[in-house]
Amino acid sequence: MITTTPTLSPVLIAGLPLRLLPPIALQPLLDTLMGTLRRRHPEVFTRLGCIDNPVYEIDPIDLPFRFLLRMTATAPRLRAARDTDAGLDQAGATIRGPLLTLIELLEGRTDGDALFFSRRLTISGDTEAVVALRNALDDAEVDLLGDILASAGPLASPLSRALGVAGHIFKRAALDLETVRGAILEPVTARLDGHETAARELEARITELQHGGRRRRREAP
Amino acid sequence: MSAPPASAAGKPLELVCPAGTPAALKAAVAAGADSVYLGFRDETNARNFPGLNFSRDELAESLRVAHGEGVKVLVAVNTFPEAGNPDPWHRAVDDAAGMGADALIVADIGLAAYAARNHPETRRHLSVQAAASNPQAIRFYAEELGVKRVVLPRVLTIAEIAALNARISVETEVFVFGGLCVMAEGRCSLSSYVTGVSPNKDGACSPASHVRYEDAGGRLASRLAGSMINAFEPGEPAAYPTLCKGRFRHRGIASYLFEEPSSLSLVHLIPELQAAGVTALKIEGRQRGRAYVSQAVAAFRRAVDAAAEGRAVQVDELVGISEGQRDTTGAYQRGWK
Numbered sequence: 001m002i003t004t005t006p007t008l009s010p011v012l013i014a015g016l017p018l019r020l021l022p023p024i025a026l027q028p029l030l031d032t033l034m035g036t037l038r039r040r041h042p043e044v045f046t047r048l049g050c051i052d053n054p055v056y057e058i059d060p061i062d063l064p065f066r067f068l069l070r071m072t073a074t075a076p077r078l079r080a081a082r083d084t085d086a087g088l089d090q091a092g093a094t095i096r097g098p099l100l101t102l103i104e105l106l107e108g109r110t111d112g113d114a115l116f117f118s119r120r121l122t123i124s125g126d127t128e129a130v131v132a133l134r135n136a137l138d139d140a141e142v143d144l145l146g147d148i149l150a151s152a153g154p155l156a157s158p159l160s161r162a163l164g165v166a167g168h169i170f171k172r173a174a175l176d177l178e179t180v181r182g183a184i185l186e187p188v189t190a191r192l193d194g195h196e197t198a199a200r201e202l203e204a205r206i207t208e209l210q211h212g213g214r215r216r217r218r219e220a221p
Numbered sequence: 222m223s224a225p226p227a228s229a230a231g232k233p234l235e236l237v238c239p240a241g242t243p244a245a246l247k248a249a250v251a252a253g254a255d256s257v258y259l260g261f262r263d264e265t266n267a268r269n270f271p272g273l274n275f276s277r278d279e280l281a282e283s284l285r286v287a288h289g290e291g292v293k294v295l296v297a298v299n300t301f302p303e304a305g306n307p308d309p310w311h312r313a314v315d316d317a318a319g320m321g322a323d324a325l326i327v328a329d330i331g332l333a334a335y336a337a338r339n340h341p342e343t344r345r346h347l348s349v350q351a352a353a354s355n356p357q358a359i360r361f362y363a364e365e366l367g368v369k370r371v372v373l374p375r376v377l378t379i380a381e382i383a384a385l386n387a388r389i390s391v392e393t394e395v396f397v398f399g400g401l402c403v404m405a406e407g408r409c410s411l412s413s414y415v416t417g418v419s420p421n422k423d424g425a426c427s428p429a430s431h432v433r434y435e436d437a438g439g440r441l442a443s444r445l446a447g448s449m450i451n452a453f454e455p456g457e458p459a460a461y462p463t464l465c466k467g468r469f470r471h472r473g474i475a476s477y478l479f480e481e482p483s484s485l486s487l488v489h490l491i492p493e494l495q496a497a498g499v500t501a502l503k504i505e506g507r508q509r510g511r512a513y514v515s516q517a518v519a520a521f522r523r524a525v526d527a528a529a530e531g532r533a534v535q536v537d538e539l540v541g542i543s544e545g546q547r548d549t550t551g552a553y554q555r556g557w558k
Contacts, residue, residue: 047272048272050271050272051271051272108244108510108511108512109512110510110512111509111510111512111513111516111542112510113461113508113509113510113513113542113544114512114513114541114542116459117458117459117460117543117544117545117546118458118459118541118546119441119453119455119456119457119458119459122434122441123434124433124434124435124436125433127429127430127432127433127434128271128428128429128430128432129271130429131270131271131272131429132271132272132429133272134272134510135241135242135270135271135272135273136272138241138242138244138245138510138511139242139243139244139245139272140244141244
């Protein structure tokens with residue numbers, strides 16, 4: 001299986017205690033999300049009409065869960081699962097990447113092909129189903145927070161404020177973790193830089209010796 | 222990358238931008254497109270990909286959106302009709318013209334004749350798929366079929382384009398960014414040979430239904446109709462799963478025999494294209510997401526406006542959305558001849 005190693009991020013840290021949570025505990029939230037998608041973006045299912053049984057495994061590599069996404073127009077469903085869940089076998093295709101990258105893709109804020117070229121996203125299984133899902137979602141102009149708030153009724157205002165605070169904390173934590181990551185990697189980076197310089201010098205020396213050898217052969221009587 | 226000062230400053234060149242969905246069309250319009258090209262959701266256009274393209278209703282609404290902002294809509298009906306079954310292509314031409322498209326982009330000579338006969342009032346542009354690259358061919362399309370613009374195949378140098386423009390009276394449009402096709406446009410059968418699905422008739426090169434990605438000992442392998450065509454080391458930028466960009470082993474060495482994965486980018490050559498008498502610049506990528514459309518169109522909008530004003534401009538943001546994370550000037554600056 002092609003895997004992508006997650007980088008140190010707030011999602012990875014936050015995901016560690018989630019290992020204790022049974023996947024079923026996420027179901028009310030996931031049901032709300034899918035209900036909102038169906039209600040506010042029905043055209044997604046029209047565009048996916050070209051795919052028989054569109055079932056996907058979504059694997060955010062920095063979370064301890066995977067998700068089984070069934071995108072049938074009549075009964076769409078999103079379900080969390082452990083890596084070992086046999087139900088994941090129902091998926092015809094797998095989409096794998098960091099959670100925030102997957103959310104950016106869902107909202108059309110990043111280009112799926114560019115993510116693929118840069119290897120930040122991997123796919124396997126039924127490529128046609130993946131391409132259709134990407135195109136359908138890209139056209140839907142999903143705004144995850146906006147959609148959630150629109151479905152929250154009277155709770156929208158306090159929820160919006162809470163999400164704003166959470167977003168601020170997340171950004172701060174991401175910056176702090178980047179600093180920590182840099183500090184941990186610094187000795188290794190310095191050594192690698194040294195090796196790279198030495199390798200370049202050796203390469204230049206070899207080229208010089210090769211040119212010298214050719215010159216001597218040409219000049220030989 | 223820094224563009225040199227324009228050598229022929231003047232009216233900005235027309236920026237023709239891709240849209241695979243109505244949302245991408247809105248993104249192109251917002252980012253500064255002069256024209257948007259698109260296709261119907263079927264085999265009548267050369268980007269017949271799953272979940273992509275426009276229904277008739279979506280085209281009607283998109284025409285309203287684009288025209289409201291003064292942006293033209295060009296409808297690509299640029300595949301070749303199946304023998305004995307021209308109806309889907311005729312319907313596409315009839316519907317696009319009837320709904321008020323600003324131009325039809327056609328490749329097949331018979332379809333061009335059909336459009337000229339039945340919709341003489343609708344502009345006809347000759348698709349790159351027609352591969353018209355010399356004055357005689359272009360004059361024929363212009364004089365006999367009323368073609369007003371020719372999208373030039375990506376096989377000419379800028380000097381050749383300038384010489385061509387001096388000898389024809391119709392507008393020329395050239396690709397300036399995006400995926401490259403190594404073959405003479407519309408004449409490639411590599412994908413058909415392997416998959417049985419024709420890019421020219423069915424509208425999909427390396428159709429997604431025939432593509433698989435899998436793990437090959439830690440490498441990302443791409444397969445087309447069961448045949449492995451490339452394998453990428455961990456961290457190595459990946460490419461589209463087309464045979465022309467496959468990596469093949471010859472005398473024990475695996476290499477790109479046809480074409481390396483990279484995107485065309487002429488962002489720093491716009492002044493030269495302007496001086497060569499080109500009318501319009503085309504960005505490839507109807508199959509890409511609206512984030513790509515926004516980014517590519519905005520970058521080229523800046524570059525086109527700067528060239529028109531004779532200013533230099535710095536455009537660095539395109540490599541991140543390029544295939545293989547690399548770009549090339551392709552045949553436009555041909556170094557191998």
